[in-house]
Amino acid sequence: MKNYNKIIKFLDLQKINNQYAEELKQAAGEVIDSGWYVLGEKVKEFETNLSRYIGIKHAIGVANGLDALRIILKAYIEMDVMKESDEILVPANTYIASILAITDNRLKPVFVEPDIDTYNLNISLIEQHITEKTRAIMVVHLYGQVCWSLDLESIAQKHNLKIIEDNAQAIGAQWNGKRTGALGDAAGFSFYPGKNLGALGDAGVITTNDDKLAEIIRALGNYGSKKKYIHEYQGLNSRMDEIQAAFLNVKLKYLDAENQKRREIAKYYCQNITNPCIILPVHKSHFTSHPQEQVWHLFVIRTLNRDHLQNHLSEKGIQTLIHYPVPPYKQKAYSILNKLNMPITELIHDQVISLPISQTMTLNEAEFVVDVLNKYEYQK
């Protein structure tokens, strides 16, 4: 086995941001010198840059990804599209933020099992969950893989449901030439430092083509106010910082190149991990009539004895994480939902482990990971 003396970090944020250190420092300097620190020119510039990149009319900066999703739903409530105790369909195996956005608005999450191959919401199971209270489907492009199909579009149309995208993990991904964040009625993005496009702190954005929705969202994030000291809605404070927008303006330019690097690592893993006790991710890039481009926010494998494999990798200096060890409905925070029975979701949570992948990971590092994995012997 090739010897690799360094620790292979799961994600090296220092290395990622150090690539652009000069530009980032200059951007920070401009903000410090400007004397304007929230919702200013840098935020406007980022909103314009991002809406162009996504191919959408409106991009509205907010404080983080959870707020992006919360505020979309809050705006739909203001528009009377939905009201307290209405139902939102959502994958059962998502990060808890997707669920918090729903329950925080006193809406009811209705969990749908994922597809065991893609780990994304199983679109063929949607209709059996629809009731007269269903108002929206929240799709999560989990791990950077697009969750979309023509069937999804026609189900939403037939039942008059909004489609909200949780695009926190998939910025830059495409379905049939369109970017995620421009597929549904509205989308929430996160720029948490570890996301594919990461700020140096918290930030988020909402995208939509709906003028009315955009107008309400903009007001909601700024105390429900369109005009200073005039409050039309019971809003909240969820504003984007100028300094984060300035950093994101720098980093957005490199996003496509960085996502391409992730694809190279993912491709290398897919082509070279041959150990039969490891189940590789199924990525629907090539074999669909509507071509998809994934962005590999995470590279998630499955194995029967996940803890054993994780310890083994750790002994070899390879850091891994579990996304996620416990599904939201099994958390103490949702104790009334704990007895739900979702076998596919639970199997996924029991078996998944995320390998290191990032825009700064080298092929040498990936080679070492593959080498260790292929020599790994499964133990019951």
Ligand SMILES: *Cc1c(COP(=O)(O)O)cnc(C)c1O
């Ligand atoms: C990160 C994440 C969020 C929330 O983003 P924050 O900026 O951390 O609030 C929401 N949904 C998913 C799927 C995420 O991965």
